[in-house]
Amino acid sequence: MRLAILLIIFSLSLFAEKPKLLLLKTYKEQNISGWVMSEKLDGIRAYWNGKNLISRGGKIIHAPKWFTKNYPPFEIDGELWSKRGDFENISSIVRDKTPSPKWHEIKHYIFEVPHAKGGLFERLAKVKPYENNIIKIIPQIFLKDKRELKQFLTTIEKKGGEGVVVRDPKALYIEKRTNKALKVKTFLDKECTIIAHNRGYGKYKNSIGSVTCRMDNNITFKIGSGFSDKERKNPPAIGSLITFKYKEFTRYGKPRFPVFLRVRATK
Numbered sequence: 001m002r003l004a005i006l007l008i009i010f011s012l013s014l015f016a017e018k019p020k021l022l023l024l025k026t027y028k029e030q031n032i033s034g035w036v037m038s039e040k041l042d043g044i045r046a047y048w049n050g051k052n053l054i055s056r057g058g059k060i061i062h063a064p065k066w067f068t069k070n071y072p073p074f075e076i077d078g079e080l081w082s083k084r085g086d087f088e089n090i091s092s093i094v095r096d097k098t099p100s101p102k103w104h105e106i107k108h109y110i111f112e113v114p115h116a117k118g119g120l121f122e123r124l125a126k127v128k129p130y131e132n133n134i135i136k137i138i139p140q141i142f143l144k145d146k147r148e149l150k151q152f153l154t155t156i157e158k159k160g161g162e163g164v165v166v167r168d169p170k171a172l173y174i175e176k177r178t179n180k181a182l183k184v185k186t187f188l189d190k191e192c193t194i195i196a197h198n199r200g201y202g203k204y205k206n207s208i209g210s211v212t213c214r215m216d217n218n219i220t221f222k223i224g225s226g227f228s229d230k231e232r233k234n235p236p237a238i239g240s241l242i243t244f245k246y247k248e249f250t251r252y253g254k255p256r257f258p259v260f261l262r263v264r265a266t267k
Contacts, residue, residue, distance in 0.1 A: 018058030019054055023177040024178075024182055027184040034142070035167060036141060037152055038138045038165050040156075040164055043082070043087065043109070044081075046079065049075055053080075071130070074126070076110050078108050082107070107136050110124070110135060111137075113127050123173060149164065149166060164184040164185075190246065192215045192221075194235075195220065196238065198210045198222065204232055206233070209232075210222045211260075219252075223259070225259050242262065242263050
C-alpha cells in the first residue's frame with residue numbers, strides 16, 4: 001500500500017493540467033500587411049502557469065529553482081531555447097527530471113501572455129518588468145508585405161533558423177489554433193518506402209495514425225502528418241514509395257518534422 005501511494009505521488013509530481021495553448025496555422029500566401037514577424041525558435045515549448053513550467057503535453061518541466069525564482073505570478077508562454085541548431089541538446093537538458101548545471105545554457109523566450117487583455121504588444125508589455133537574463137521577450141518586427149516576409153525567412157534560414165512566425169498584432173489572445181498566428185517554413189523533400197502501418201488513436205482509432213518508412217540508407221522513422229482522412233482510412237500500401245517533406249536531419253540521420261506529400265510508385 002505504501003509503495004502504491006508513493007507511486008501515485010511521484011506520478012502526480014510529473015504531470016500538471018494540460019495547458020490550452022495558442023497554436024499556429026500554416027501560412028498560405030494570405031494578406032499579412034501590417035502584421036508582425038519573428039524568428040520561430042527551435043526549442044521546447046514551455047508554459048508558465050504561475051507555479052510551474054509545463055510542456056505542451058502537460059508534463060511538469062523540472063527547471064532548477066534559481067531558474068524560475070523571479071518568474072511572474074501570472075501565465076507566460078514561450079520557448080526554452082539556447083541557440084540555432086541545438087534542439088537535441090535543449091531537449092536533453094529540459095526533459096531531465098534532475099536539473100543539471102547545463103540549464104545555464106537555457107533562456108525562456110516569451111511570445112505570449114495568455115489571457116491578458118489587449119493586442120499582442122499590450123499583452124507582452126505585461127511581462128516586460130520581469131525581463132532579465134533568463135526571461136526574454138521575442139522581438140516582433142512589423143512587415144509591409146509578402147516580399148519582406150520572404151526576405152526575412154531567407155535570412156533566418158541562411159543562419160540556420162527553423163522558420164518565421166507572422167501574427168496579427170491586433171488580435172486578442174485565443175487558446176486554440178488560429179489564422180491570426182501563422183508559421184512560415186521552407187521544407188526539403190525526399191523519398192522513402194512504407195514498411196508498416198501504425199494504428200491510430202482518438203479520432204483516428206479506426207484508421208492509421210502513422211506509417212513507418214525506410215530510406216535508402218536503411219534508416220527508419222515514422223510519418224504521422226500530411227494524410228487526409230480518406231488517406232488514413234485507405235493508406236498507401238506497404239511497399240509504396242512516397243515523397244515526404246522535412247526540415248532537416250538529426251544527428252542520427254532521421255528527418256525532422258516529416259510530412260507526407262504523395263505516393264510516387266510501388267516497389
